[in-house]
Amino acid sequence: MRFKTPSYGEILNTYIAYGIVESLLRAGVEELILIPQGEEYTIEVNASEGTLLAGIADTLKEMLSLHYALGRYSPKEGGKVVSDADFSAGANINNVYWNGVPSALKEILGKIESGKRFSTRQNITAPLTLIPTAGKFLPKTYGVKGGNPIKMSELDYALAWIGFHYYAPYINVSDSNSTYIHIYLPKPLEPVELIEVLSLKDLKAQKSHYHLASNKPLTNLRVALLYHLTHTETLEALETITKKQFTLITYTLERVGNNQAVRSFGELDIAKLMDFLWNFKSANPYYAFRFVDALKDDLELTLEFIDGILHEDADAVYLAIRGLQRKNPKVVRPELVEAILRWFDEGQAFSHF
Template sequence: MKITVPLLSPYYSRVLNTHIMFGIVESAMRAGAREIRVTPAGDRYEIHSEKLNWKSLLIGLKDALEEMLMTHYATGSRSKIKVSTKTMYAHLSYTVFCKGAFFDPPGNIQRYPRELEVIYQELINLIKGPITDIPDSLKSSKSLLDKKTVEVTQQLDPTVNQWISFYEYKEGGPLSNFEYALAWVGLYYYSTVHKFKRGSSRIVEVIQYQPYEDVELWELLMIKDLATKIVREGDNPWKISQEYGLLKTLLKSQLPPSLEEVPGLSKFTILAYGQENQQGKGWRIFKTLELPLLWHFVSYLKIHSLHGTTKFIETLDKLEMESKNKDKKDRENVLREVGYQLYSSVTTGNENGFYNAFRLIRRLGYFIDPKFVEAVVNYILEGGYHD
């Protein structure tokens, strides 16, 4: 079976298509499909799986929604929120389709889980009978909740209404019930969501992993393992900067290093998008990050100097701890610069950044293992960033 994303519309943004694609992958895997291949085609995707059919896909989607909704109701609580001048109550949790994906929940925040819940109930009824195509009720963009139009949310697509105003939260054009549910599943299981303060700004940040060449199921599962299911608040390397956050995440990851025969994460690039309160309530794309080159660099270090890499991680951890001390707030700026210098060196091939980063750390009195430095030097000599 071949499925093309978008399913029911001539065009969606690549961000939304990626969430839908991951939702299909998760549903197919839960339905028992073990041979899945995803092929990017511009902003679109083709998903191939021989043993998949529409009924099994709907069964898998039902299973994923059930887990998401159970987590939402189990971990959430009835909370008071203020909308304009009115006070109302909603069941809020830190799942990505609720409070966790906002710094100020909009008035319709409770609609998202309710919308998914009625789609879940519809799936329970549909899978009792024969299914040879996407059922009409799921193809429709009329809500199963109240017949209103199902709209794309900015968490699923930051390009929605981006030219209207950064100072408003507006939802976008119509989306089918089927794609709406798939997109939330894709965001929930295959994206990383962060929520933190950076200086005086409050930020919600979504990290999406976009494949740019053919990937198999095991590679998609590595992304699922790398992604965070629940929004993380407080201590978080991503609040320092995107470059530092990505570097630290890969250094601490337990995923196997990248080899020529097993490229792992090297087929994906990263898109960071989100919401920053000093920029208004609208969502926007922050930046793209080069995952393949940085993953190859980190893999090289782990293969050639695992002990030195572990010691380097410990040094970064200590600097993060020190940055919480009011007298040592400059540590966060140092880490931000270290992240930028290392990321810049790996992605541009400018070796000076490595030495600048090490110099910054040494000035603070920290020792860098000679074996780790040797591994970095060998990486430069072997032209690792040109691979």
């Protein structure tokens, strides 16, 4: 049987596709192929719609159990349960969704368990977390014009949140007044099998939440990505992403006071960055962590370093390392420099180390 994603747009469709894959996995499916087709996807699998529904129910139970285990009653939200789960307060900047999403998912689960038929009407609004190009918050400078809010069917809504929860890394940097949520969505550009999709789960961070006062550099999307990938075990994901064609869709949800916006919308070459970090971390994992921890405190040096990697500009990386060495020479270890040299295959640029 073939499952096809609707025509919501590439970001929302990608979340739904991952949600279908995860739900089928939970229902016992061992083989499938996820096929990207423009902005849509087809999942080829030997399974019925009943199998998919059973998998959705199983997955929603786990997600909601997490929400209520982490949850707290919030007087500010009318005594509703709020948690740091990504489908509650973790990755939503609008507090309407902190309880709204879990409540909607709980209602959908109840319908599946009671055997009620689902309406095909698209009557649930997708939040910015799932589709940042909808609504008024995306500046025109990113080349994507914000449209009207997107309405979804109940099952598509559940599948999208399942896909986000299990396959989309995010970083939340916040305090009582401001919140920056960076979202990184790996998008396959060629057919991938189940085992290859599952390996992307390695990209989800064990720690996704940081306090703004002590982590201001992480408000930058690229700095946060470098920090995240360095501190996450990404072995299986690395193997998949470097062997298959993937792109990384990135965007930042920002709230300062009562003002909301979508920032830093774009795409990055995730394969190149992960290949570099694999070589870098293999040289000396402990000092690789210390190197990036020290580097992130200087925004200009960090961006020079990251852009040098993404554009294979050895001179830019060299200048960033020299700058870091002047500030913190202990973290610039010879074995790390040698690993960078080997990746670039450039001896001349690093001859001064």
